[in-house]
Amino acid sequence: MMYILALDQGTTSCRSLLLDKNGRVVASAQEEFTQHFPKQGWVEHDAEEIWQVQLQTLHQVLEEKKVQPGEITALGITNQRETTVAWDRSTGKPLCHAIVWQDKRTASICEQLRGKGLGEKVREKTGLVLDAYFSATKMMWMLQHVQGARELADANKLCLGTIDSWILWKLTGGKEFKTDMTNASRTMVFDIHKLNYDSELLEAMDIPRSALPEVLPSVGEFGTAEIGEHRIPVTGIAGDQQAALIGQACFDPGMVKNTYGTGCFMLMNIGKRGKGSRHGMITTIAWSDGDETYYALEGSVFIAGAAVQWLRDGLKLIDSAPDSEYFARQAVNKEPVYVVPAFVGLGAPYWDMYARGAIFGLTRDTGKNELVRATLESMAYQTKDVLDAMVIDAGMEIRSLRVDGGACANDLLMQFQADMLGTEVDRPTQIETTALGAAYLAGMGSGMWTRKQVRDFRRSERVFKPKMEGKRVEKLYRGWQKAVERSRQWLDDES
Numbered sequence: 001m002m003y004i005l006a007l008d009q010g011t012t013s014c015r016s017l018l019l020d021k022n023g024r025v026v027a028s029a030q031e032e033f034t035q036h037f038p039k040q041g042w043v044e045h046d047a048e049e050i051w052q053v054q055l056q057t058l059h060q061v062l063e064e065k066k067v068q069p070g071e072i073t074a075l076g077i078t079n080q081r082e083t084t085v086a087w088d089r090s091t092g093k094p095l096c097h098a099i100v101w102q103d104k105r106t107a108s109i110c111e112q113l114r115g116k117g118l119g120e121k122v123r124e125k126t127g128l129v130l131d132a133y134f135s136a137t138k139m140m141w142m143l144q145h146v147q148g149a150r151e152l153a154d155a156n157k158l159c160l161g162t163i164d165s166w167i168l169w170k171l172t173g174g175k176e177f178k179t180d181m182t183n184a185s186r187t188m189v190f191d192i193h194k195l196n197y198d199s200e201l202l203e204a205m206d207i208p209r210s211a212l213p214e215v216l217p218s219v220g221e222f223g224t225a226e227i228g229e230h231r232i233p234v235t236g237i238a239g240d241q242q243a244a245l246i247g248q249a250c251f252d253p254g255m256v257k258n259t260y261g262t263g264c265f266m267l268m269n270i271g272k273r274g275k276g277s278r279h280g281m282i283t284t285i286a287w288s289d290g291d292e293t294y295y296a297l298e299g300s301v302f303i304a305g306a307a308v309q310w311l312r313d314g315l316k317l318i319d320s321a322p323d324s325e326y327f328a329r330q331a332v333n334k335e336p337v338y339v340v341p342a343f344v345g346l347g348a349p350y351w352d353m354y355a356r357g358a359i360f361g362l363t364r365d366t367g368k369n370e371l372v373r374a375t376l377e378s379m380a381y382q383t384k385d386v387l388d389a390m391v392i393d394a395g396m397e398i399r400s401l402r403v404d405g406g407a408c409a410n411d412l413l414m415q416f417q418a419d420m421l422g423t424e425v426d427r428p429t430q431i432e433t434t435a436l437g438a439a440y441l442a443g444m445g446s447g448m449w450t451r452k453q454v455r456d457f458r459r460s461e462r463v464f465k466p467k468m469e470g471k472r473v474e475k476l477y478r479g480w481q482k483a484v485e486r487s488r489q490w491l492d493d494e495s
Contacts, residue, residue: 002073004443005061005232008435009054009079009163010240011100011262012309016057017435018065021448023457025430027067029060036097041104041344044097047085050163051170058227069230075171076236076442077222078243078434079163081186084138086149087166089157092174096146098163099138102263102302102344106137107353113137118204125191125198127274127283129351133300135162136188139207158211162186164237165213168222171234176223179213180237181293185285190215192274192285195293217288218242219445236441240434241265242286245296246441247433248402249458251451256390256398258383259434260407262309263347264301266386268394269294279389280349289444297393299348299386303357304379305407307341311375317368325410328373336476337361337374338381338483346488349389356490360483379407380417381480387421400424400463404433411464419468420477429461 003026008015012035018027033053036044062069082101087094099105110130113119119130128134139160143149152158159169165179184190184197189207191198195215202209216222222234238246241259245267248257253271258264267286274283274295286296308324311317318324342355359374391398401423408414408431418425430436440457443449 002448003067003071004439004446004448005058005072005075006435006439006442007054007058007075007077007167008240008438009050009077009167010434011080011102014050014054014057015432015435016054016061017432017439018061018067019439019443023449023453027061027065028432029057029064031057039105043100043103043344045083045100047087047094047098047166050098051167054167069227069232072232073448074235074442074446075225075232076438077164077167077234078238078240078438079167079183081162081183081239081241082133082135082138083163084135084142085161085163085166086142086146087159088152089159089177092169095149096142099141101133103138104132104344104353106132106141109137109140110353113205116204121201122188123276125193125201126185126188127192127276128186128188129282130188131351132353133347134186134188136201136205136207140205143206153208153211156210158208159213160207160211161213164239168234168237171225172223173226177213178216178222180216180218181285181288182218182239182242183237184215186239192283192295217290219287219289219441221445233446234442235445236438236443238287238437238441241267241298242284242296243437243441244404244434245269245286245437246454247435247437248404248428249455250402251455254394254396255402256387257402257404260304260379260403260405262304262306264304264379264383266299266383266390267296268390270297270394271295277393279393280351281390281393282348287441297390299390301382301386302345302347303341303343304382305405306343307339307375307378308407310341310343311372317372321406322409324372324376325412327369328376328412331369331373333363333366333370335361335363336479337366337370338480339371339374339378340483340487341375341378342487346484348386350484350488352488354491355488358483358487360486361479376410376413377416379413380420381477383417384420384477398423400426402426402428404428404431406431414464415467418464418466419473422466422473425464426460427462427464429459
């Protein structure tokens, strides 16, 4: 029996998945790792810890299924996007903690670049908005503030990469410093139309080209992973949300998926032309196989499942994330409560780095159950914000939303989502589609599967249909919009 191995390096955990030749998941393992918050608005990860935890899950799936590395045909990687690692090319050691995509320390750098008129160039060339979310300003900060970074860069000994390039580097024993087009398209210095790093943007941000990884299509030959005595080809890499798009088999233009993870990320396949957005979406590379490059419109919600973690770890209202559905079903508040989880600002379609979290509609009878329910509902409201804008940009109606990620297992949330959208919500049998997408890319890259086979692998577990009365939906959503508006520009108001 031959297998495909997928490594899924997420924001809060590392996962490994083993698939057989028929596309079935036969083993999986997941482990969380440490989140670091050294200052307000700063979020960091220890890249060495990430590697060790990822490696641990890899060995766990092999041991669970009693599979030898020699039985693995190919390996795929998917990763939290934008999170940036700086390491010494000579020693392979990180110079500092990785700066996570949620981190807001570079907001002032973004303002400076915007003041120089760079915002429109970034939008035109990269499809992105000039925001601290993306990698480039994190790289700038490291070059300016991390001891030894600029000196290593000047000596062509610095590596500045997203997590996929770090994992690939470690897997190959430091032989390969590469990334794929989906991850490169999140750096804010990659021209998604010319499919290359842009010299003008690199110069404006003072980022040396020599410190960046080589960019390849998402399907292809990235190098050879060294697992013990065995060598396994790495034949697929994609950022997590693009991998989920593949895992949901959204190969046709107009197909949409939404991943409910730490954040909420909606992608719509828009075909082979990188169409711009006029309503707060970004344009990104969906995937490339070397012959064809597909694009997607994307709306990014920064805080989704992380808000449930906040209920668990910060407020101690629940013991585990699945408990949220039980308590939410007990909520009896007659008037709606709104939680705006803008802990690190607001993403699409607002792009407000200065918004902050808030709770509205509290009354004397508001309790734990109502807060839990409002937190869950915030995911559905934010998703509606994004899909409504995306539909306008794409000029087409969406008949079905394909969903995945941990929170989509929550039936109450999925039904509320269908009600808010007035659209069917289609949940697959395998909801961890990010790792599946990495496996599918590796399988296609190694020749084990065709695109048609991958399409046929997907199965629906349940389809949620809208039930709520239209007037009720409109009233609830108006309340949400009012709550969002009052949470915006909070830091400016404070000053």
